[in-house]
Amino acid sequence: MHTVLKYLGTVAAVMLTVNIVPGITVSGGWTTLLLVALVWSVITMVIKPVLSILTLPITVVTLGLFSFVLNAFLFYAIVWVVPGFEVAGFIPALLGALVLSIFTWLIHQIL
Numbered sequence: 001m002h003t004v005l006k007y008l009g010t011v012a013a014v015m016l017t018v019n020i021v022p023g024i025t026v027s028g029g030w031t032t033l034l035l036v037a038l039v040w041s042v043i044t045m046v047i048k049p050v051l052s053i054l055t056l057p058i059t060v061v062t063l064g065l066f067s068f069v070l071n072a073f074l075f076y077a078i079v080w081v082v083p084g085f086e087v088a089g090f091i092p093a094l095l096g097a098l099v100l101s102i103f104t105w106l107i108h109q110i111l
Helices: 002-020 030-054 056-061 066-081 090-110
Strands: 024-026 085-087
Touching: 002 024, 002 030, 002 090, 024 030, 030 056, 030 066, 030 085, 056 066, 066 085, 066 090, 085 090
Parallel strands: none
Antiparallel strands: 024 085
16 A cells, blocks of 8 residues: 555655646647656666666766766656657756656655
């Protein structure tokens, strides 16, 4: 039950992010939002830790700023997987990843 609540919290965070950040659109309705939340959850649990380790030297040299670029790239990668989800460029991807991470963290803290 806890996993379902965390997933629904991620869905709420995705919905808030799409409504707040300009340049991010969802054209498939709830199905697309649910799929985006699922893909984002898988990316943050499986792919992000591996890429964080592989890019550790660049992250150290840039004093941690490259982690924002990595998050933006992973957020933009959702576009390739989920039809109906559009991101208009790097800046909306960067803002979307940042806002989504903050909202997800806040909602999970509340739950």
